[in-house]
Amino acid sequence: MEKLTVTLGIDIGGTNTDFAFVDISGSCRHKTSVKTLSDTPVEHFVARIHETVDSLLNTADRQYALNGIGIGAANGNAFTGCIENAPNLGWKNAPIVALFQDAFGLPVHLNNDANAAALGEMLFGAARGMKSFILVTLGTGLGCGIVVHGQLLTGNKGHAGEMGHVTVEPNGRPCNCGKTGCLETYASATGIVRTAAQLLSESREDSALRRLPPQGLTGRTIADAAQSGDRIATRAFDLTGAVLGRSLADAVAYLDPEAIVISGGLASAGSVLFDPVREAFEENVCAVHKGNVNILPSGLHPGDAAIVGAAASIWKQK
Amino acid sequence: MEKLTVTLGIDIGGTNTDFAFVDISGSCRHKTSVKTLSDTPVEHFVARIHETVDSLLNTADRQYALNGIGIGAANGNAFTGCIENAPNLGWKNAPIVALFQDAFGLPVHLNNDANAAALGEMLFGAARGMKSFILVTLGTGLGCGIVVHGQLLTGNKGHAGEMGHVTVEPNGRPCNCGKTGCLETYASATGIVRTAAQLLSESREDSALRRLPPQGLTGRTIADAAQSGDRIATRAFDLTGAVLGRSLADAVAYLDPEAIVISGGLASAGSVLFDPVREAFEENVCAVHKGNVNILPSGLHPGDAAIVGAAASIWKQK
Numbered sequence: 001m002e003k004l005t006v007t008l009g010i011d012i013g014g015t016n017t018d019f020a021f022v023d024i025s026g027s028c029r030h031k032t033s034v035k036t037l038s039d040t041p042v043e044h045f046v047a048r049i050h051e052t053v054d055s056l057l058n059t060a061d062r063q064y065a066l067n068g069i070g071i072g073a074a075n076g077n078a079f080t081g082c083i084e085n086a087p088n089l090g091w092k093n094a095p096i097v098a099l100f101q102d103a104f105g106l107p108v109h110l111n112n113d114a115n116a117a118a119l120g121e122m123l124f125g126a127a128r129g130m131k132s133f134i135l136v137t138l139g140t141g142l143g144c145g146i147v148v149h150g151q152l153l154t155g156n157k158g159h160a161g162e163m164g165h166v167t168v169e170p171n172g173r174p175c176n177c178g179k180t181g182c183l184e185t186y187a188s189a190t191g192i193v194r195t196a197a198q199l200l201s202e203s204r205e206d207s208a209l210r211r212l213p214p215q216g217l218t219g220r221t222i223a224d225a226a227q228s229g230d231r232i233a234t235r236a237f238d239l240t241g242a243v244l245g246r247s248l249a250d251a252v253a254y255l256d257p258e259a260i261v262i263s264g265g266l267a268s269a270g271s272v273l274f275d276p277v278r279e280a281f282e283e284n285v286c287a288v289h290k291g292n293v294n295i296l297p298s299g300l301h302p303g304d305a306a307i308v309g310a311a312a313s314i315w316k317q318k
Numbered sequence: 319m320e321k322l323t324v325t326l327g328i329d330i331g332g333t334n335t336d337f338a339f340v341d342i343s344g345s346c347r348h349k350t351s352v353k354t355l356s357d358t359p360v361e362h363f364v365a366r367i368h369e370t371v372d373s374l375l376n377t378a379d380r381q382y383a384l385n386g387i388g389i390g391a392a393n394g395n396a397f398t399g400c401i402e403n404a405p406n407l408g409w410k411n412a413p414i415v416a417l418f419q420d421a422f423g424l425p426v427h428l429n430n431d432a433n434a435a436a437l438g439e440m441l442f443g444a445a446r447g448m449k450s451f452i453l454v455t456l457g458t459g460l461g462c463g464i465v466v467h468g469q470l471l472t473g474n475k476g477h478a479g480e481m482g483h484v485t486v487e488p489n490g491r492p493c494n495c496g497k498t499g500c501l502e503t504y505a506s507a508t509g510i511v512r513t514a515a516q517l518l519s520e521s522r523e524d525s526a527l528r529r530l531p532p533q534g535l536t537g538r539t540i541a542d543a544a545q546s547g548d549r550i551a552t553r554a555f556d557l558t559g560a561v562l563g564r565s566l567a568d569a570v571a572y573l574d575p576e577a578i579v580i581s582g583g584l585a586s587a588g589s590v591l592f593d594p595v596r597e598a599f600e601e602n603v604c605a606v607h608k609g610n611v612n613i614l615p616s617g618l619h620p621g622d623a624a625i626v627g628a629a630a631s632i633w634k635q636k
Contacts, residue, residue: 149467149471155466155575159606162604167602177604251572253484254480254569255478256476287496288475
């Protein structure tokens with residue numbers, strides 16, 4: 001049986017690292033997850049991935065030829081090949097490309113995780129065939145990847161698309177980045193938890209959220225409550241959507257994209273999020289864009305976008 | 319004597335239309351200005367330009383070969399070749415490219431005026447050799463041209479770079495565009511006039527601005543007063559610079575450019591504008607950009623950037 005050429009696509013997150021063998025059609029094979037454990041040395045992390053990949057290659061029911069490794073990581077910089085000061089990772093300026101090249105002896109390409117996800121959506125997901133769009137991922141933070149002229153917008157030093165850190169509320173909520181009032185302090189899983197907690201403290205209205213165990217307030221539990229009609233949870237989504245929709249209107253003023261794709265954990269809440277986002281977007285966007293920019297959910301399996309997009313960076317380099 | 323090949327560069331403004339023969343080195347020859355008179359039919363406007371150009375060609379001390387016409391205009395759309403709903407022009411959806419092609423029988427290219435100015439700065443001005451920068455022009459409104467990957471960012475429908483209409487103050491000042499709180503209602507010549515008028519009405523402090531004749535409050539007179547140390551005028555520039563600097567920090571979060579170029583009438587105020595812009599920018603920009611993004615004045619003669627940039631669009635098409 002002929003060997004199938006695949007690329008190892010890796011999505012390095014603060015808690016878990018997901019990876020898979022990605023074939024040319026964008027299918028993820030043998031998708032696996034390991035703990036990132038970024039409090040241990042990054043060399044150990046690379047060695048653990050290497051062991052797991054070797055074991056997968058040896059036990060798989062067919063033979064694979066690995067042609068390279070594409071990595072998406074929070075604060076991954078395509079220009080330097082390093083993960084730089086990621087707030088949720090213990091490693092500081094980890095030379096991840098060099099380490100994986102040494103371990104595997106293969107071409108390695110690193111991207112910011114949101115940029116990798118944007119490539120994934122462009123090639124295989126909701127933005128297939130588009131030349132310009134904005135991808136927003138709502139997880140612990142807010143990630144953003146921008147595609148213009150059919151290409152990922154990297155910026156001068158690999159830092160384009162930091163939409164999570166535009167200011168939406170001068171002197172607003174403190175952000176991990178050191179500033180205040182950044183978009184991701186409102187529009188993200190942690191942002192909506194802050195909003196819901198504030199709403200709960202400001203009223204005495206009954207809510208399912210009040211009966212959660214300690215630490216039980218999460219993007220997921222707020223989404224569940226909102227989908228069941230809980231008024232405080234719904235209000236938290238309305239406020240989150242209003243801030244995000246207004247910021248997306250600004251982003252469209254800069255970039256004039258074909259569409260906006262929203263992915264990540266919080267986006268799986270569906271219409272309780274998308275409805276207020278779309279309403280605020282239409283209210284705030286310039287007349288020329290009204291009704292003309294689709295706001296779409298991800299077109300890929302949850303968690304696949306960054307893996308397949310990272311892998312695709314290898315194909316583009318060939 | 320051999321004919322010199324030049325391009326007719328035209329900058330169509332609400333009041334005046336400036337044009338010149340632009341040679342390959344970016345020099346403007348025989349720069350001329352006519353009234354735009356957009357309350358008369360656009361066909362008359364094109365005929366007047368045609369007559370003036372013919373007369374210049376016939377009386378010039380050397381022979382020119384015109385190779386095309388590049389036009390910059392507020393709300394000029396490169397994709398449609400039309401000027402679309404420009405708030406300061408009487409023509410609605412004027413097919414300016416077709417009209418000039420018919421009149422001159424030459425290749426014609428239309429750009430938004432700020433986009434044309436960005437090309438001018440990239441080829442011959444403050445952004446020479448840069449692959450990514452943001453140009454902001456502060457005139458009656460706020461125009462913006464964005465260059466990424468060495469190319470003008472047009473967007474999906476030719477509407478990228480509408481930075482004048484990002485929201486800086488929800489429920490803020492009404493804007494000509496129909497929205498409220500748009501950046502250009504604060505950061506532009508008309509914006510600073512509104513700010514100064516507000517400051518004058520809120521205090522009884524003495525100011526040279528109080529002794530101006532009716533309608534005497536303009537970007538120019540406020541700049542003159544600020545440069546003479548007038549406290550209210552200085553405060554108007556401080557507020558204008560603070561709003562603009564904060565918005566530029568957001569723009570840099572999206573785009574990660576090498577530099578920002580600020581041009582237009584209000585920019586000629588110099589340090590009374592640039593100092594507060596730079597201060598607010600550094601205060602609000604992400605850590606990775608602090609101290610790394612230059613904010614520069616235009617590197618061209620006032621009014622030349624859009625003319626030479628518009629002309630350059632013709633050369634690129636060849």
